[in-house]
Amino acid sequence: MKKLYKFFIAVVLCSGVISCKKTVNGYLSSQIRYPDSPIQIQSGFVVQTDPVNSDGSSAPVTYELLDIRNAATHKHADSLYRNQDRYIFISQFNANVDTTVALLNTHRKLISAPCFDFNVHTGAFTFYGTTANVPLGTYEFDVKASNQNGSKTFKNIGTFTITKGLPYVLQAGGSAWFTDGTTTSGDTGNPVVDIQQLSTTGTQAILKLVDKHGVAFNPSKGEIIARGDRSNFETYAKFHPLAASDTSLTCNFEVTPFPFQPDPTYGFLIYYRIPSQFVKYDAGITPTSAQIYSANPRFAFQILAEGTYLITVHVPFVTRVP
Numbered sequence: 001m002k003k004l005y006k007f008f009i010a011v012v013l014c015s016g017v018i019s020c021k022k023t024v025n026g027y028l029s030s031q032i033r034y035p036d037s038p039i040q041i042q043s044g045f046v047v048q049t050d051p052v053n054s055d056g057s058s059a060p061v062t063y064e065l066l067d068i069r070n071a072a073t074h075k076h077a078d079s080l081y082r083n084q085d086r087y088i089f090i091s092q093f094n095a096n097v098d099t100t101v102a103l104l105n106t107h108r109k110l111i112s113a114p115c116f117d118f119n120v121h122t123g124a125f126t127f128y129g130t131t132a133n134v135p136l137g138t139y140e141f142d143v144k145a146s147n148q149n150g151s152k153t154f155k156n157i158g159t160f161t162i163t164k165g166l167p168y169v170l171q172a173g174g175s176a177w178f179t180d181g182t183t184t185s186g187d188t189g190n191p192v193v194d195i196q197q198l199s200t201t202g203t204q205a206i207l208k209l210v211d212k213h214g215v216a217f218n219p220s221k222g223e224i225i226a227r228g229d230r231s232n233f234e235t236y237a238k239f240h241p242l243a244a245s246d247t248s249l250t251c252n253f254e255v256t257p258f259p260f261q262p263d264p265t266y267g268f269l270i271y272y273r274i275p276s277q278f279v280k281y282d283a284g285i286t287p288t289s290a291q292i293y294s295a296n297p298r299f300a301f302q303i304l305a306e307g308t309y310l311i312t313v314h315v316p317f318v319t320r321v322p
Contacts, residue, residue, distance in 0.1 A: 025148050025149055026057075026058035026147055026148040026149040027056065027057055027058045027149060028057050028058070028061070028145065028146075028147050028149040028150060028151075028152055029054065029055035029056060029057045030152060031055040032052055032053065032054055032055055032057065032061075032143075032145050032152070032154060032157070033052070033053050033055070033157065033158070034049075034050070034052060034053070034123070034157060034158035035050055035053050036049060036050040037157075037158030037159055037160070038138070038158070038159045038160065038161055039125070039158065039159070039160035039161070040160070040161055040163065041127050041131060041160050041161065041162045041163070042162075042163060042164075042165040043131050043132050043134075043136060043162050043163065043164050043165070043305075044129050044131060044132035044167055044200060044304075044305035044306065044307070045127075045129065045131070045165075045167075045304065045305055046126070046127065046128055046129060047125075047126070047127040048124065048125075048126050049124050049125045049126075049127075049160070050124060051119075051122035051123055051124045052122060052123030052124070052143075052145075054145070057145070057147060057149075058147050058148060058149065059147070060121070060147060061145055061146065061147045062120050062121065062145070062146050062147070063118075063119075063120055063121075063122070063123040063143050063144070063145055063146075064120065064143065064144040064146070065118040065141065065142075065143055066141075066142040066143060066144055066153065067141065067142045068080055068081075068139050068140070068141045069139065069140050069141070070137065070138075070139060070140075071137070071138040071139055071140045071159055072137065072138070074140075077139055079134040079135055080114060080115060080116065080134055080139065081114050082114065082134075083112040083113055083114060084112065084113070084114070084115060084130040084133060085110060085111070085112050085130075086110070086111060086113065086115075086128055086129065086130050087108045087109065087110055087111075088108065088109055088111055089107055089108050090107060090108060090109050091106070091107045092107065093107040093108070093255075095238060095260045095261050099238050099239065100239060101239050101240070101254065104239060104254060104255070115127060115128050115130040115131045115133070115134055116128065116131075123143060123145075125160070129256070129305055129306050131162055132200035132305060132306070132307070133200055133201075134162065135162075136162050136163060136164055137161065137162060138159055138160070138161045138162075139159060139160055139161075139162070140156050140158070140159045141156075141157065141158060141159070141160075142154065142155045142156065142157060143157050143158075167197055167303065167304050167305035167307060168195050168197075168301055168302060168303045168304055168305075168309070169301065169302050169304065170193055170195070170300070170301050171267075171268060171269075171299075171300035171301065171302075172190065172300070173190055173191055173193065173269070173297070173298045173299035173300055174187065174189070174190055174191075174297075174298050175187075175188045175189060175190065175191050175295065175296060175297040175298065175315060175316055176188055176296045177281060177285070177286050177293040177294065177295060177296070178273075178293065178294050178296055179287075179292055179293060180276050180292045180293070180294065185296075186285075186286065186287075188285060188295075188316050188317050189316050189317075190316075191297045191298075191299055191313050191314055191315055191316055192313075192314040192316070193299050193301065193311065193312070193313050193314070194310075194311070194312045194314070195301060195303075195309055195310070195311050195312075196309065196310045196312075197307050197308070197309055198307070198308040198309065198310055199307055199308045200305075200306065200307045201306070201307065201308065202306070202307060202308045203252055203253050203254050203255070203256070203258070203306055203307075203308075204250060204251070204252055204253075204307075204308040204309065205250070205251045205253055205258060205303060205309050205311060206248050206249075206250045206308070206309065206310045206311065207233055207248055207249045207250070207251070207270075207311045207313070208247055208248045208310065208311070208312045208313065209224055209272060209274070209297065209313045209315055210312060210313070210314055210315065210320075211279070211314075211315060211318050211319050211320040212282075212314065212315070212316065212317065212318060212319060213319060213320075214314070215319075215320045216246075216247035216248065216320075217274055217278060217315075217320055218246050218247065219244040219245070219247075219248065219249050220244045220245060220246055221246075222275070223274060223275070223278045223320075224249070224272050224273075224274060225272065225273050225274075225275065226271070226272070226273070227271040227272065227273045227296065230266060230269075230271035230298075231263040231265070231266040231269055231270060231271060232270055232271055232272060233249055233251060233270050233272075235259075235263055235270075236251075236253075236258065236259035236260070236263075236268075236270075237251040237252075237253065238253075238254070238260065239252065239253070239254045240252040240254070253303070256303060256304060256305060256306055257302050257303060257304050258302065258303040259302060267300065268300040268301065268302055269298050269299070269300045270298065270299055270300065271296070271297075271298045272296070272297055272298075273294050273295070273296050274294060274295040274296075274297075274315065274318070275294050276291055276292050276293050276294045277291065277321065278320060278321050278322075279291075279293070279294065279295045279315075279318045279319070279320065279321060280318065280319045280321050281293055281295075281317055281318055282317045282318075282319075285317045291321070295315050295318050297313055297315045299313055
């Protein structure tokens, strides 16, 4: 009986050995995915996408971007791969210290590269402001994932859509009249501020203050002046002096967002005074009809993407007196 028992155990063990398969070297899932797909990209903005969900694949996993195609035509997206000039920061930039272009340039480098980077370790994309110069629309892409187990190709693993959004934000402002030589004042409501992106290239902000008829006040002739120690357009022009013309003030802001950071006291507010000799208020807005009341608009905005912008501030209830 003992011999028969030992023979039975031996048969079972041998059967187990024969049925065993070679151990798999790691695990590579067939369900790797992009959790944020369809990914939304606002044109002209820097956007960092979420990393790939590896579905428990054995680390380390590396990813290779195989192709990006127009989702409508399924053709290779040449425009996304086209090299464009853009700056990259190579060291930390301090807006309070690096206030000249020379100092700024010690922290950045101009390169020519596509409008995106692909991280081979996470599978994430970084899109840059140069997406402003590629067609809007939806794109599909393929990725290959590899680890010690081997490689798998994931065709049409995700999509992203480049959309057009507002490249700026407006904040609340206000305006007031002041009687010359006094602190007596009265509220005249919020000025209407229009921002128009003239192009997606450059870093120019053109500021115009206009009367209720759209006639521009002349900064070069003293029709627009600073208000004491209040913040103004020049407060936020860190790298270049303002250029004054007969109709506008222009700032090369170099980096976005602009203003880059708020004033400690006034935030993003810009204050200006239009002296009384250059304005005539509508009847009933000021205590008398005498031309002794200055116009004092204040407004705030922040530009979020590179480009050339025209900012027009409509000062309420006033007509320019040349």
